[in-house]
Amino acid sequence: MKSLTLRNLHKTYFDPAVGTRVTAIQDVSLEIGAGEFVAVVGPSGCGKSTILNMVAGFLPATRGDIIVGDRSVKGPGRDRGVVFQNFALLPWKTVIDNVGFGLKMRGIPKPERDRIAMEFLELAGLSQAAERYPNELSGGMQQRAGVVRALANEPDVLLMDEPFASVDAQTRMTLQEELMRIWGERRHTVLFITHDVGEAVFLADRVVVLSKGHVLREIPITIPRPRRWDALTEDGEFKRLSAEVLQMVRAA
Amino acid sequence: MNAILEALDRYAHWAARWPVLAALAPFVPVVALWWGVAAAGVFPRAFFPAPPDVFQSFLTLTYKGILPAYLEDSIGRLAAGVSVGILLGIPLGILVGLSGVARKALWPVLLFFQAIGDIAWLPLLLIWFGFGLGTMTFVIVYTVIFPVVINTALGVRSIPPELVRAAQSLGAPRWRILTDVILPGALPNIMTGLRNGLGYGWRALIAAEIIVGTSGIGFLMFDARRAGSAVEIVLGMIVLGLLWYVVDAWILAPIERATGQRWGLVTRA
Numbered sequence: 137m138k139s140l141t142l143r144n145l146h147k148t149y150f151d152p153a154v155g156t157r158v159t160a161i162q163d164v165s166l167e168i169g170a171g172e173f174v175a176v177v178g179p180s181g182c183g184k185s186t187i188l189n190m191v192a193g194f195l196p197a198t199r200g201d202i203i204v205g206d207r208s209v210k211g212p213g214r215d216r217g218v219v220f221q222n223f224a225l226l227p228w229k230t231v232i233d234n235v236g237f238g239l240k241m242r243g244i245p246k247p248e249r250d251r252i253a254m255e256f257l258e259l260a261g262l263s264q265a266a267e268r269y270p271n272e273l274s275g276g277m278q279q280r281a282g283v284v285r286a287l288a289n290e291p292d293v294l295l296m297d298e299p300f301a302s303v304d305a306q307t308r309m310t311l312q313e314e315l316m317r318i319w320g321e322r323r324h325t326v327l328f329i330t331h332d333v334g335e336a337v338f339l340a341d342r343v344v345v346l347s348k349g350h351v352l353r354e355i356p357i358t359i360p361r362p363r364r365w366d367a368l369t370e371d372g373e374f375k376r377l378s379a380e381v382l383q384m385v386r387a388a
Numbered sequence: 389m390n391a392i393l394e395a396l397d398r399y400a401h402w403a404a405r406w407p408v409l410a411a412l413a414p415f416v417p418v419v420a421l422w423w424g425v426a427a428a429g430v431f432p433r434a435f436f437p438a439p440p441d442v443f444q445s446f447l448t449l450t451y452k453g454i455l456p457a458y459l460e461d462s463i464g465r466l467a468a469g470v471s472v473g474i475l476l477g478i479p480l481g482i483l484v485g486l487s488g489v490a491r492k493a494l495w496p497v498l499l500f501f502q503a504i505g506d507i508a509w510l511p512l513l514l515i516w517f518g519f520g521l522g523t524m525t526f527v528i529v530y531t532v533i534f535p536v537v538i539n540t541a542l543g544v545r546s547i548p549p550e551l552v553r554a555a556q557s558l559g560a561p562r563w564r565i566l567t568d569v570i571l572p573g574a575l576p577n578i579m580t581g582l583r584n585g586l587g588y589g590w591r592a593l594i595a596a597e598i599i600v601g602t603s604g605i606g607f608l609m610f611d612a613r614r615a616g617s618a619v620e621i622v623l624g625m626i627v628l629g630l631l632w633y634v635v636d637a638w639i640l641a642p643i644e645r646a647t648g649q650r651w652g653l654v655t656r657a
């Protein structure tokens with residue numbers, strides 16, 4: 137695992153409706169240690185996705201640096217695995233081929249990448265669905281596949297933009313717990329975007345509250361791991377932290 | 389009422405088991421009506437042939453080897469023209485779909501030339517290439533290429549940008565994005581373009597054969613008109629319809645079933 141550093145990031149968009157440049161991200165600096173899980177929360181339009189898309193290399197930063205380990209990054213790369221809100225599985229590939237896609241890009245021969253992909257599918261409880269196409273899977277299963285597709289490629293950093301926002305509440309809790317279990321085993325460096333305060337507090341080592349393109353505050357989450365929902369929903373510390381973050385988001 | 393429903397039910401059962409039956413059954417009333425009108429003798433037999441006359445003509449022309457030879461000529465011309473049209477059209481469509489500059493530059497030109505229409509070119513082509521394969525290939529390529537280019541470009545544009553991003557993040561180089569994301573993502577639209585292109589191309593070919601032909605199904609029909617043989621014209625029409633059905637049912641539809649439909653990109657008909 138490697139650390140992820142954002143240094144004095146700026147992003148301005150050209151807004152054709154107004155005809156001027158609008159500032160989406162204003163001087164954001166963030167230090168995510170190797171193996172640390174950081175969640176970014178904030179009201180809609182505060183710039184969460186913009187930050188993630190810059191880190192992923194999908195958008196150029198107007199100013200500032202993005203550093204993975206000790207290497208400044210530009211453009212997308214397999215050192216930063218991305219999990220998308222709408223899964224972004226390739227519809228024309230079976231689940232196992234989706235999960236093995238990154239390995240294929242590295243030139244790993246088919247039997248070997250199928251073996252590795254299968255291991256990850258088992259990790260996500262998807263081994264039965266290996267030969268199916270994404271559209272034949274439920275939303276929850278698709279996102280499990282989306283997560284292990286990123287993991288199977290062994291990224292240094294995992295980037296997730298509201299990955300569980302488009303599944304139902306029950307499935308979301310299950311996926312959150314599964315993510316905790318998998319993350320507990322491998323300790324990836326994670327940048328996790330969400331507007332769900334409870335989710336942020338449940339998952340993260342640290343919650344960053346974003347407001348109008350700048351960091352409002354960072355709150356360390358000291359709740360011991362492993363965390364499970366049935367134990368935490370009534371937990372005093374969890375409730376206190378959630379309330380604190382929520383207050384800040386609403387004031388943002 | 390119940391009996392009718394039951395009969396329909398039984399038909400559905402058999403049709404599912406014998407696709408040939410499902411394909412042929414709808415023509416039974418059509419042929420029956422045709423036969424009935426012909427038998428009623430409203431029109432002179434020479435102008436309005438009955439099914440047995442056409443079948444007889446089919447046997448004769450096949451026996452003489454004329455029909456197979458003409459069919460081969462027509463299909464060969466279509467295949468040549470369509471192949472060139474696809475080989476030029478798909479790359480051009482991808483270029484137009486991917487590049488905003490190419491789209492701005494080419495789109496008006498594409499629409500302009502598409503509007504001119506294939507047959508409108510024939511007088512000029514006859515001056516350039518004369519009465520030969522050159523003219524016919526040009527007409528078919530011309531007809532095929534526009535629907536292929538335009539639909540391919542639309543297909544490329546319909547691919548969610550997230551899919552490209554996902555592939556990039558997994559380490560896919562540019563050419564892999566092309567082969568593993570752009571091409572399969574555009575495939576359902578490319579098939580639509582092909583289907584349209586083949587249909588237009590087929591019609592253009594018949595028209596070209598009628599005007600410049602020395603052989604082929606279109607020539608057969610036009611030649612029959614000169615001889616006043618309505619039977620052969622009707623035969624030519626039936627051959628055209630059958631051929632299109634075969635291309636659609638045996639080539640296009642299976643490809644569509646195996647790709648876009650399985651992937652959930654297009655809904656089943």
Ligand SMILES: Nc1ncnc2c1ncn2[C@@H]1O[C@H](COP(=O)(O)OP(=O)(O)OP(=O)(O)O)[C@@H](O)[C@H]1O
Binds near residue numbers: 187
């Ligand atoms: N392509 C773009 N062009 C112009 N403005 C943009 C563009 N993308 C985002 N913006 C603006 O930048 C700001 C931040 O957008 P962003 O998508 O990062 O917000 P977000 O925090 O992810 O919101 P949400 O919670 O709704 O996903 C918004 O004001 C948005 O309108």
Ligand SMILES: [Mg+2]
Binds near residue numbers: 185
């Ligand atoms: Mg967003």
